[in-house]
Amino acid sequence: MSSTAKDTAPATDTVAERPPVFSVDGLWKVFGPKAARVPADPELTALSPAELRSRTGCTAAVADVSFDVRKGEVFVVMGLSGSGKSTLVRCLTRLIEPTAGSIAIDGEDVRAMDKSRLRALRRHRAAMVFQHFGLLPHRTVLDNVAYGLEVQGMGRAERRERAAAIVAKVGLEGLEQRRPGQLSGGQRQRVGLARALAVDPEVLLFDEPFSALDPLIRRDMQEEVVRLHREEGRTMVFITHDLQEALKLGDRIALMRDGRVVQLGTPEEIVGSPADDYVREFVRDVPREQVLTVRTAMRPATSADEAGTGPAVRPGATVSEAIEAVARAGTSARVMDDGRCLGVVDAADLLSVVAGTATAPATATGKHREPTTPDAPTTEEPV
Numbered sequence: 001m002s003s004t005a006k007d008t009a010p011a012t013d014t015v016a017e018r019p020p021v022f023s024v025d026g027l028w029k030v031f032g033p034k035a036a037r038v039p040a041d042p043e044l045t046a047l048s049p050a051e052l053r054s055r056t057g058c059t060a061a062v063a064d065v066s067f068d069v070r071k072g073e074v075f076v077v078m079g080l081s082g083s084g085k086s087t088l089v090r091c092l093t094r095l096i097e098p099t100a101g102s103i104a105i106d107g108e109d110v111r112a113m114d115k116s117r118l119r120a121l122r123r124h125r126a127a128m129v130f131q132h133f134g135l136l137p138h139r140t141v142l143d144n145v146a147y148g149l150e151v152q153g154m155g156r157a158e159r160r161e162r163a164a165a166i167v168a169k170v171g172l173e174g175l176e177q178r179r180p181g182q183l184s185g186g187q188r189q190r191v192g193l194a195r196a197l198a199v200d201p202e203v204l205l206f207d208e209p210f211s212a213l214d215p216l217i218r219r220d221m222q223e224e225v226v227r228l229h230r231e232e233g234r235t236m237v238f239i240t241h242d243l244q245e246a247l248k249l250g251d252r253i254a255l256m257r258d259g260r261v262v263q264l265g266t267p268e269e270i271v272g273s274p275a276d277d278y279v280r281e282f283v284r285d286v287p288r289e290q291v292l293t294v295r296t297a298m299r300p301a302t303s304a305d306e307a308g309t310g311p312a313v314r315p316g317a318t319v320s321e322a323i324e325a326v327a328r329a330g331t332s333a334r335v336m337d338d339g340r341c342l343g344v345v346d347a348a349d350l351l352s353v354v355a356g357t358a359t360a361p362a363t364a365t366g367k368h369r370e371p372t373t374p375d376a377p378t379t380e381e382p383v
């Protein structure tokens with residue numbers, strides 16, 4: 001795969017070490033009569049969605065969900081239609097009122113916020129980009145983008161200047177004076193994105209923003225998100241039902257089914273170590289070599305010679321990239337991190353990953369195999 005949002009994480013820290021922006025714990029959203037009794041009753045929480053519906057008339061759109069969104073990560077919420085993605089993300093800023101559980105942003109209790117605090121949360125701290133743009137039809141592109149700043153009370157000259165800079169940033173330069181009706185779907189979505197960015201929110205929430213776009217424009221917009229993330233490192237929560245999109249954009253993915261998170265992990269963990277048959281079926285057709293990294297495939301070097309020769313690859317290089325390096329060199333490759341050889345991969349190791357016969361990725365447990373070779377400094381740039 002080409003450049004992805006994941007490449008943007010600084011090499012010196014891991015996502016797991018960053019502080020959470022959103023912390024969600026035991027969250028429930030139940031629709032239906034006397035919804036509040038459902039999360040509190042173990043007999044009801046144990047029911048399947050169909051049983052719960054027939055017994056109580058309730059739907060648990062979000063059922064006992066817990067996760068952190070960490071600073072600077074792209075956190076993807078993925079699942080089929082009706083799995084609870086939109087409800088979950090709307091609960092984060094209480095566009096939908098949760099039934100039970102806790103939500104904090106930077107440690108502040110979202111469920112305890114009053115109306116004005118909530119308004120500030122949605123306007124300044126966690127801006128949403130919607131699928132249907134939500135643009136004001138009678139306003140120009142520039143004024144649509146400036147709208148959030150106007151609401152914040154920023155003066156006209158300053159907000160227009162800031163809006164113009166953001167319009168240029170999302171590739172809409174020259175279209176400032178058009179109205180939404182004079183734009184393509186992709187351009188309109190860029191305006192929606194620019195409007196959310198203009199208020200400089202701590203978190204951007206995307207609700208399936210690209211699902212109405214045709215595939216090429218959709219890919220453009222995905223690249224745009226990757227680029228913005230790379231340039232700004234902004235925290236993003238991204239809803240999608242599209243697995244390719246999730247794998248491309250997500251640092252971590254929460255895979256939902258019937259309101260529950262069935263697996264939460266990196267793309268590599270989800271593809272390499274599916275938590276159950278449902279996830280396995282979901283990721284069955286993913287080209288593993290484009291998602292799994294050489295960390296999954298590497299093994300200790302068997303000799304000093306093997307540890308000291310062969311092309312160098314980064315630990316985060318995909319198996320596909322390593323196959324190319326190994327094929328070109330005709331030898332095994334060394335997995336190099338900061339001048340240290342972590343292990344080696346040869347053609348057979350790499351093929352076993354493609355075939356799905358390799359053991360689960362080491363990243364699934366957060367542990368990497370220990371390097372077997374003492375520091376073997378290199379001046380080469382790893383692939």
Ligand SMILES: Nc1ncnc2c1ncn2[C@@H]1O[C@H](COP(=O)(O)OP(=O)(O)OP(=O)(O)O)[C@@H](O)[C@H]1O
Nearest residue numbers: 031059061079080081082083084085086087088241
């Ligand atoms: N206002 C509501 N009243 C009753 N049930 C609701 C309501 N909103 C959502 N639901 C139900 O909650 C479940 C989750 O819906 P939600 O819209 O969150 O799913 P989703 O994964 O975002 O789906 P999609 O991808 O189709 O948007 C569904 O079963 C839906 O029918």
